[in-house]
Amino acid sequence: MACIDTAREEVDYREFVFRLALAICGERDTAEDVAQDVLLTLYRSKAKLGVADNPTAWVRKVTVRCATRHLRRLRRSDRLSDTVQAPDGSSDRIAVYEILRQLTPEHRAILGMAFNQGLSYREIGEALDIPEGTVGSRLNAAKKAFQGRWEQ
Amino acid sequence: MKDRPAFEELKSFYDSLDAIPTPPLAFKRPNRWSFMSVLLAPTAASIVAYGFMWFCSSAPTHPPTSCPLRLSIDRMALDEIKAESPPRTAGAHVFKADSSRSIA
Numbered sequence: 001m002a003c004i005d006t007a008r009e010e011v012d013y014r015e016f017v018f019r020l021a022l023a024i025c026g027e028r029d030t031a032e033d034v035a036q037d038v039l040l041t042l043y044r045s046k047a048k049l050g051v052a053d054n055p056t057a058w059v060r061k062v063t064v065r066c067a068t069r070h071l072r073r074l075r076r077s078d079r080l081s082d083t084v085q086a087p088d089g090s091s092d093r094i095a096v097y098e099i100l101r102q103l104t105p106e107h108r109a110i111l112g113m114a115f116n117q118g119l120s121y122r123e124i125g126e127a128l129d130i131p132e133g134t135v136g137s138r139l140n141a142a143k144k145a146f147q148g149r150w151e152q
Numbered sequence: 153m154k155d156r157p158a159f160e161e162l163k164s165f166y167d168s169l170d171a172i173p174t175p176p177l178a179f180k181r182p183n184r185w186s187f188m189s190v191l192l193a194p195t196a197a198s199i200v201a202y203g204f205m206w207f208c209s210s211a212p213t214h215p216p217t218s219c220p221l222r223l224s225i226d227r228m229a230l231d232e233i234k235a236e237s238p239p240r241t242a243g244a245h246v247f248k249a250d251s252s253r254s255i256a
Binding site: 014015018019022023026028032092093095096097100111112115116143146147150151 | 158159161162163164165166167168169170172174175
C-alpha cells in the first residue's frame with residue numbers, strides 16, 4: 001500500500017511520510033498515526049497523485065496538513081487531560097519537546113521542516129500554501145516563540 | 153538546561169529524531185472496545201426491537217371487563233365516598249316552584 005504506482009514510477013513514500021511527520025510531531029507515536037492517515041489518503045487518491053506535476057510536493061503538503069490537524073487535536077485534548085507524552089531521552093530533549101508542545105502546530109511544522117528536513121523556503125512555502133516571503137517571517141516568529149519559552 | 157543556546161538544543165533535538173527507525177508498515181488495530189461495540193451494537197439493537205415487538209403483541213388490546221381486583225378497588229372507593237359525604241337531613245333544600253307566580 002505504501003508503494004504508490006504512479007504513471008511514471010513506483011515510489012515508496014512510507015519513509016518520506018514518516019520522517020516528515022516525525023519532524024513535525026517530534027514524537028514517534030503521533031508520527032505513526034499521521035503516517036498511517038497520510039498513506040491511506042494517498043492510496044485513496046492514487047489517480048490524483050499520478051497526474052500531479054510534482055508528486056513529492058503534493059505528498060509533502062498532504063503530510064503537513066494531516067500532521068498539523070493531528071497536533072491541533074492533541075492540543076485540545078491536552079488542555080482537557082493535561083497528559084504529557086514525552087519522548088525517551090535526556091532531560092534536555094524532554095525540555096525541548098515540552099516547549100515544542102506549547103507552540104502552535106504551524107510553528108512546529110515550520111521548525112521541523114527547516115531544522116530537521118532542511119527544506120528550502122520555496123519547498124516550505126509550497127507545503128504550507130504560503131508565499132516564500134511569508135515563510136521567512138513565520139520561521140522567525142516560530143524561532144522567537146521557542147527562544148522566549150526556553151529562556152523563561 | 154538554559155546554559156546552551158536555544159537553537160543548538162533545538163537542532164540536537166531534531167538530529168536525535170533521525171535515530172528513530174521507520175516502523176514496518178503495519179496498520180494499527182482499532183481500539184478493542186470500539187471494535188466490539190461495532191459488532192455488539194446491531195445485536196443489542198435487534199434484541200431491543202424484538203423485545204418491544206413481543207411486548208406490543210402480547211399486551212391486551214381490550215380493557216378487562218371482569219377483573220376482580222378492579223372491582224374490589226371500585227367498591228372500596230365507593231365506600232370511602234359514602235363515608236366522607238355528609239348525612240342527608242330531613243330539612244334538605246328542596247326547590248319548589250312558587251305557586252303564587254304564574255307564568256301565564
